[in-house]
Amino acid sequence: MNARTSRIALIHATRAAVQPVEAAFADLWPEAQHWSLLDEGLTQEVDRQGGLTDKISERFIRLAEYAANQGIDGLLFTCTAFGPPMEVCQQRFAFPTLKPNEAMLETALETGDTIGLVATHPVTLPMLTEQLERLARTADRSITVRPAMAAGAWEALHAGDQSAHDRAVVEAAKGLEDCDCIALAQFSMAPLADAIAASVSPPILTAPHAAVTALRDKIGRQK
Structure with missing residues (x-):
């Protein structure tokens, strides 16, 4: 150490x-x-x-x-x-x-060519999609990014409704079953990794x- x-x-x-x-x-x-x-x-x-x-x-x-x-x-x-x-x-x-998300996105690129991306804030999806595509260009890779917005999750979280937030995130991830991996964009989503993994087959990547x-x-x- x-x-x-x-x-x-x-x-x-x-x-x-x-x-x-x-x-x-x-x-x-x-x-x-x-x-x-x-x-x-x-x-x-x-x-x-x-x-x-x-x-x-x-x-x-x-x-x-x-x-x-x-x-x-x-x-x-x-x-x-x-x-x-x-x-x-x-x-x-x-x-x-x-x-x-830098490290998580690099791991996503190593995992496959079709990357699912779940977010709860609308600003995040286009920003991270662009970041992923930039990383792919640097690595001379061709990828497909499948963005999924967990509708209402951000508002629920900040209204104190953790259960509604969690349900929205899990539902959004279920639509990405055909991806090589699913990356959870927000740190606040990381505790849901196990619940999502129980619902879909692709590996779940968390940022923290x-x-x-x-x-x-x-x-x-x-x-």
Whole structure:
């Protein structure tokens, strides 16, 4: 193990992402010191504006810059709806900085050519579809992305109706039976992996465990 404990900042735009990533750290990297910054107003603004704006992106970057100035070894974003400002941060920071789904999407590419993608937030699907297709082009691969929106799940989650959220996600995944794998876009969906796996045959990929593993390995190579 590293002589010094790695210090990791986690940036959240919804509290629903906190428990899944903390569980992943407990499973895979318990010795890391991780702490969270949460600004739910970011997601609320995206919903109000119907997407990212320059002002929202600037607010997101300021939050990440605050974390970067706290002597951290790595940073993990946990909300998928902020792709462009996350990429700005990746270019700006010298330490490993991971978008929430990078590692999971790379695993999806290794798994097959027809990739199912389940999301609960409307901004997420086109953003991650584009990210997957970009990764495929870089690898000189031809893939088919099958996006599926879990209708009403996001609203149910933030209204406190976890059961309705979970049902919507499982139902959306059932429509992707013919895919080589099914990737769950939001960290908040990770606890449903077993329930989905019981309903469909393709392997289920979740973001938190893939991201924590990738960040641990990146930081380990630097020390």
